[in-house]
Amino acid sequence: MKYTWTALGTFRGWWLALLVLLAPLAASATHIVGGELDLQYKSGNTYALTLNLYFDAINGSAGALDDNLTASIFNKTTNQRVVDVVLPRVSNTFVNYTNPACTVGSLSTRKLVYTQDIFLGPSVYNNPGGYYVAVERCCRNVTITNIVAPGNAAQTFYLEFPAVVRNGAAFIDSTPRIFPPLGDYACRNELFYYDFGGQDPDGDSLAYDMVTPLNGHATFANPLLTQAGPAPYSTISWNPGLNVNNQIPGSPALGIDARTGRLTVRPRDLGLYVFGVRCTEYRRGVKIGETRRDFQLYVLNCPTNVAPTLQVRAPGSTAAYRPGRDTLRLQPGGNRCLTIRYTDPDPSSVLSMSSRAVNFTTTGPIFSTSTTGMVHAAGQPDTLVTTLCFPDCIDTKGKVYLVDVIVADNGCSLPKHDTIRIAFTAASRPNRAPVLSTTFPPAPLPVSDDAPAVVRLTLGERYTATLTGTDADLNALTLSAAGAGFNLADADMKFTAQNGQGRASATFTWEPTCAAVGQAKTNNSLLVRFRLAEAGPCEPLPQERLIRFVVAPKGDSLAFRPPNVITPNGDGQNDFFMMPSLPVDFCDRKFASIKIFSRWGQAVFSSSERGFRWGGAGAGGMYYYLVTYTDGQKYKGWVEVIP
Template identity: 75%
Template structure:
């Protein structure tokens, strides 16, 4: 019986053709299980049957290598298992991956990968599920260490896992039941020029759970992302067969390359793996897979994703997979039309360009329908050549048409943000309506070209009573304000805006909290204007915070409302001065203690003032032979000489460790 000869109800108002023999296979499996239970001797015969019968299960898979930290990586094998025809006895609990140097094929290591996950691969549309297609994703993984002293080969390395066998029902290769699988991955050396060279495999294409319909365009986005930001390129490759066989489907370790390729049926090849118009192909840049298959059956195919860094290829990963092609009921694609809101004529793609201006209409009206009954339609938008925020749907974007009580046409409204600005370029936006047809939705797309400008914005003005900022203006060249310790300093700031945008004044310390040093900032914010007062009475605690370079404060005026705010800023560095300015320190260097009440004592009235932690600690006076002749902790000391003429030396110390040295001559 040929596939597609019967129908099966799988969704409300929808019928889908499936392979009738899969239902027969399922029934036969149940009968076989009952026989094994009632007649144990059949189990012995089953165990004596050729191993290939229990090894036919592989749908495809790929290897993945992700950097974790340092020299630690995680190696993963994703293996896709046929949940319908595959024998559960062929489900391995562990597999061995082998690592080789590319230049020499020298074996570097064997890594045992343990089964850690067993889940079903999802359909794009679960309502399109057919009983003849079900795939499991088996995840085998282990952490490995790639030592920088070992993995330095400039030609790189490859990882391989070998397993047999593929599905016996595959229709585009020779002897599929005896065809094996080699999972393959290439990665670069982990060190280059004495420095770490970190690379993780690109996370490519989610697994495929869908089937294709004969004569209908099938598409699937296999494009992925690279965690290192490397460039990715995709191409079709012939799947690898390798060295395993039906007699030895599982090996203790993979053999080194080269690996034999699977053999295509006559007329097929790498560029024609699944026949059709077009044949199966992949976009080299986006990874979008497309085919309009012309034949029914199960087809294996191979895709490679290569990664490039600075224009040099550094690695690749491959996926082998299968695509099921069925006969499907006719599904007519939906249709959509677009109007600029209020416009009388429909938008003409390729001929019209929307011009969005400030204060003008920035919305589109979209009408979409589908001639098929009970069609669920969904609208979406996709930027083509820009990354700015996409316009938003402001009304319902999905619904059912041509059902009981449902309309035959739906309407949606899409509006562009006021701040969209194409900067003189023409931006392209795809508007897409999709139905809920099987196996994949049919779509209609209208590409809208548009230009957009923002409302102009004049920068607000910030003024203050702070001293003018030195040139050039920058945060690294702030104005300096000296504030006397214990005295209150006050400054005012004002912001104005001719556009009448909402303004706000704020202040923030550079590496410190304003309140912690007793600075206060009070602002009155409003529309078109804002005012603030800054007050500070510095204390010794503030001196310790800004002892080295002062205290820098950023005063900022911000505006809200315009598409492109233009904030303004003043940067002030506050330095703390002593309570009184110190006169120059010029200690006397001669005294005449002769009792005439003139210059009889050695004093230092001009000593540096006491200032927080910088306080007078004491003075010591020594003879020329180093003998201590006088000392005092009093900054108002009076020394009348040691009773004999000569030169004496003094040492003045402060509590912060500063010292002042000098000499004084005594003349009786």
């Protein structure tokens, strides 16, 4: 449907005629809907500086589609210019309506994105007072109705950010990302709402307020500045009777929730209204930055749209649920489903149902039948019916939980709703946890989910363990095993399970090999998690055992203690230096060599044989040895030769 402005036709025509008389530049200069600057941390000292500019695709001229714009950065304390940054345009897209079916030909907005990576070095950007960025451009839409001389009003896009170093340490901050711009219009005398709230990547606290849009230094005669001027920036001039708290008059006038950033207004008059919003970010209670967004809201006469209505009936009741007076009490094994009837008096209305938990985070009720449909059309019913069921496992532990049941229509410009808040208590049927017993060693004390028991094995030693799971409620049980960072099959581990109702059993077998040891990440050990899970309607947490398998070679010495004295005098007693207790070869770890040195560092003996024998260097004294293995392991010590 196409809408026209009868009340503003004369005003618009007067302005268009005036602009034609003033200069041919007007057609290419009046286009700005609004926009905001954005600064996002990337890495090191590199940030992405972005300008989102919203362009009137109906009244704007292609001549105002700038290929690039210049952003200027200033020291906030001194207003001294730090640098000018050229931002090239990287995208040109349309802003979507919330409901595309509500599109009108007189409202279409483009989003132009200009961006460039910049370097914010700590030697430059260290002023405790912070910095600000500005881009100046003229002009705003000639059709704006709430400011003086809109065709000659410019915009200053403005952002503040902190120093990148604080107390000698890096201080990283990204601008809060304000939610997407609105592509919608508002209907006269109808409540309009939109979420302008943001998300901060650093977790900073955000606060919102309405501000008067900035005008700055650009003019109708000089719309595109090569660089922004320093603050302060002049503001636009409101029409008589309007101000920062009454930018769009109505009941209520345009306002924003300081905490959530939600815009609301019930506009009184037709028109195209510019407005300004500021988002301020705080870290540990201290302001560190702000960003501003200017935008427009188009107010039209819309067809009458009556809100839908819904009715909720409790299980087994023919009476309607009474919000604020009734509390549902859901018991195990009972009927836990609500019957919901919803309708709309408008012809051919498409309705949709939804639910929203208010004061709990566990799984809420689920619609078990269709939640959308059309009413009051040929072949369609006048009233729709659906069912909302609460899970058997939900348990409020004696508390009263609240859930909103919501019906929405497809009216323009935004859907209308009806909401009923359901209060309920619920108990789930008792379900005892299953029991897992094994032949693995007991877990270390104190018992912890992440503290594994240790099983020590040697190469070639076969190990077998059994696992048994039982459940008093006779729910289906499943036993499983998984390696931490490896597949059991790749390590030649075998796990077989017999799962069943109320009982499950399994066998684990392993005979360590060098190939299996190759799967180990550290210390020749492999970590395996064994789990018993219950498949029931209200299953508790699974039962688990964590086992660390440590592998050692056969016959490995508990302690390597070579002799430290030899007496090579031919009496057959301690005539040679030998190391029979050397750590044995183990998979990729093999004996490589031994070297013996005099006390002056001169090599006197070397051998690559594990069974070496050294009878001294022909002279008594202290000697030093170095034993190496192929995996880099080294053993150092000394031996004294007594002739």
